Amino acid sequence: MVINVPAADWTILTEPFIASAHAQTIDWQKVDDTLGRKPAVSGDVRRYGFSRSDLTVTVDGVAIKPALALGGWVAFKPMHGGAMVMGDLVLLDTEIRPVMAKLTEGGLEITAVHNHLLRANPATFYMHVGGQGDPLKIAAALHDALAASKTPLTASPASSPPAIDLDTAQLDQVIGVKGKNNGGVYAFAVPRRDPVNEAGMALSPAGAMGVAQGINFQPTGGGKAAITGDFVLTGEEVNPVIKALLSNGIEVTALHSHMLEEQPRLFFMHFWANDNAVKLAKGIRAALDKTASGKS
Template identity: 65%
Template sequence: MHAKLMIGAISIAMSASLQPAAAAPDWQMVAKTLGKSGTEMPDGVYRVGLPRTDLKVSLDGVAVKPGFALGGWVAFEPMGNKVMVMGDIVLTQDEVNPVMKKLEESGIEITALHNHLLRAEPMTLYMHVLGQGDPVTLAAALHAGLALSKTPMVNATPAATQPQIAFDTAAVEQAIGRKGKANGGIYQFTIARAETITDGGMTVPASMGSAIGINFQPTGGDKAAITGDFVLIDPVLRALRENGIEVTALHSHMLDEQPRLFFMHFWANDDAVKLARGLKAALDKMNLANS
């Protein structure tokens, strides 16, 4: 290479290397603007829980705990000095239209609206949202929409001790073949798919809603109610139904994800280990990441 060209190339490379890296989002300002603080996850996503602790929902005689099937959330994933935000907001029927209108006016895209359960009283609906841009601007838009619902925006004080899980969690884990964790009286499993999920060119990690979620809520003795969200490419409906597990919804959550995914919600209330075996039969038909 000619000496002048070489010097020019080195100069350009040095100049590029000296450019400041994109500043990380100010999560404290995001929390202040949204009106509720969250947690920075190991993958860099800032996730804010929005459980509907104000609602008293029952299904087939089971009082549904907020962490079981009423756990809304929003999550912010850094993309340079901007973010992608996704979320799943739990709403009552009368809240849907005003919240949707305000979010759309504020530049937040509504990507899905659907049920998760059947026969629940009062009925709750689940609104999936998507936005890209300045994190504080997006937080302000979400705050404006959530303000038109009764979603509690106060961080709950963690309980000194976890409520007892009244079924054999070790046997349930053995039946499913995965480790779970207790969370506020619910026993939860989070299982990632093997594929890398993307949306708009951005990776969608498990903390942004791309993982399978399975929740067990004790209902007395060795019984438990189960619900959750299978993330599917190929349907597993037959395996669930053959094991006494009711499929309550099948739908999309996103619009432009690759590979294209569908989300299957389910419900049952029976012996916890029996249900775990049924869930394992369905999981065996899916392409899952190693545990």
């Protein structure tokens, strides 16, 4: 996700995005202040959440919790005296154009725009972004872009998440990794066994950088759950995973890329179902078994 600009324009971006990043130690407190929130820190990655808590979105009669499918994020990973940034912003259709304009004006790249869900009311879209350079300048560009939408720019006070009304121990056993309560949604991050690189940088930790299989369960009562998320797949894994999901009653809702220069080439497959949670977990496990993903 290197910022690509014509040679004549390189000097325009050099000072704000590159030179100053090399000239000083990163002041992460200023980045936090610019983005209006504290990050979740995993290894050397700082991941900032931008939940669309302002939206009321339903799919097939299910009110979607922000953590299920409306949790935008941006992750910063230090590199070459500055940082690599990548993320996923949740937007309404009317917000796409102004946010994209601000991002590109700020020197960031748009790496994908697409849906994750079907039949969402209102429809939601997901804009993936990337870039490299001075973290504070990048943070300012992100803030200005998000200000062109109705994304809340002030983080909500931390509070205890609601209890998960599911047999989480059984879900952990079936999926093969331990999930966590993320705002009332039981969330799994299943890493791939093979490393993923972008612009010569290893995207690790995989979960923080958006390259782990993301599986989310939102309780809908009576042991049922609405599930969505995304599989991270190489080309040869795509159709075996589609077949495994469909044969287990899980709908495939999107298939697309998120990045531009990743190695190996990856595809992201989003899905949806609302049924018995353990049954769906077994279907997800069957699909995971078609991938080069860890099971611990």
